[in-house]
Amino acid sequence: xxxxxxFRQERKGQPFAHAGSIVAPDATFADAxxxxxxGRRGESVALWLVPRDAIHQVTEWADEFDLKYRRxxxxxxxxxxKEARERAGTTPSVAG
Amino acid sequence: xxxxxxxxxxxxxxxxxxxxxxxxxxxxAPTLEEDVAFSSIAQNExxxxxxLYELAAVELGSDPDALAFxxxxxxxxxAPLVELHLMDWAHTIAxxxxxxxxxxxxxxxxxxxxxxxxxxxxxxxxxxEVYHRMHAEMWAARLRDEPRFKAAVEELWxxxxxxxxxxxxxxxxxxxxxxxxxxxTHERGTHTPELAxxxxxxxxxxxxxxxxxW
Numbered sequence: 001x002x003x004x005x006x007f008r009q010e011r012k013g014q015p016f017a018h019a020g021s022i023v024a025p026d027a028t029f030a031d032a033x034x035x036x037x038x039g040r041r042g043e044s045v046a047l048w049l050v051p052r053d054a055i056h057q058v059t060e061w062a063d064e065f066d067l068k069y070r071r072x073x074x075x076x077x078x079x080x081x082k083e084a085r086e087r088a089g090t091t092p093s094v095a096g
Numbered sequence: 097x098x099x100x101x102x103x104x105x106x107x108x109x110x111x112x113x114x115x116x117x118x119x120x121x122x123x124x125a126p127t128l129e130e131d132v133a134f135s136s137i138a139q140n141e142x143x144x145x146x147x148l149y150e151l152a153a154v155e156l157g158s159d160p161d162a163l164a165f166x167x168x169x170x171x172x173x174x175a176p177l178v179e180l181h182l183m184d185w186a187h188t189i190a191x192x193x194x195x196x197x198x199x200x201x202x203x204x205x206x207x208x209x210x211x212x213x214x215x216x217x218x219x220x221x222x223x224x225e226v227y228h229r230m231h232a233e234m235w236a237a238r239l240r241d242e243p244r245f246k247a248a249v250e251e252l253w254x255x256x257x258x259x260x261x262x263x264x265x266x267x268x269x270x271x272x273x274x275x276x277x278x279x280x281t282h283e284r285g286t287h288t289p290e291l292a293x294x295x296x297x298x299x300x301x302x303x304x305x306x307x308x309x310w
Contacts (some may be wrong), residue, residue: 033129
């Protein structure tokens, strides 16, 4: 038996999102079983079945020199946005 | 009873009883995924039965629930194949496979019928059966060289022939690679003792409150 990761698309044009997995002896069984598990209630218009072995996973990034300006949390947009609004004399229509 | 009503009841009873028998695997199939798939197919078959009982009910001035649950065992028109109580996976897959192939032959013929209502329903049912056949064929291919499966197919073959009227049997024999032997066929109209037992369980809740609106 092998594991197939299942990605499903809810509506045409939308991105596929990981939905779960199926343990099956081959792709034919995975197809039949995934159809029932992830599609029989009309919740999917398409499925991708990917053997788990085919997935190349990346989990680590070296950041030895603390180059935090590269990261989104290194730059606070909130305060700058507030200043810009004050300069322009506009206030946001909703809070935040 | 009209020939049309008899035909509709034969089809509906086959689908209801095979669906009911297959639903006995819910919770005990060999893997979780197969459990979900097998139960879903069983539900589909019962759904087909419901649609067929609705047509029969119009023809007979009855209602689908009464036809499904309130008849005496002898009045059911299902073939003996679907009645058998097979709590063994090799036999269960052998029946699924033989039933699906027989149903393919029968449904293909019905889709050509002059009865537009029945032909339309057959086409609708066939679109769902595509996945049932895919499921049955993948299992049959996987178990093909397994002696228990081969023995089960041979054992159930005379029952499978009984699903079809004689004119359609050679086509089924061609599809499954076996030969028609009329002398051995377990014909529709005869019942196994298992049917009465099944009906006792199946109708238990309905009989507990006769005439209730559920």
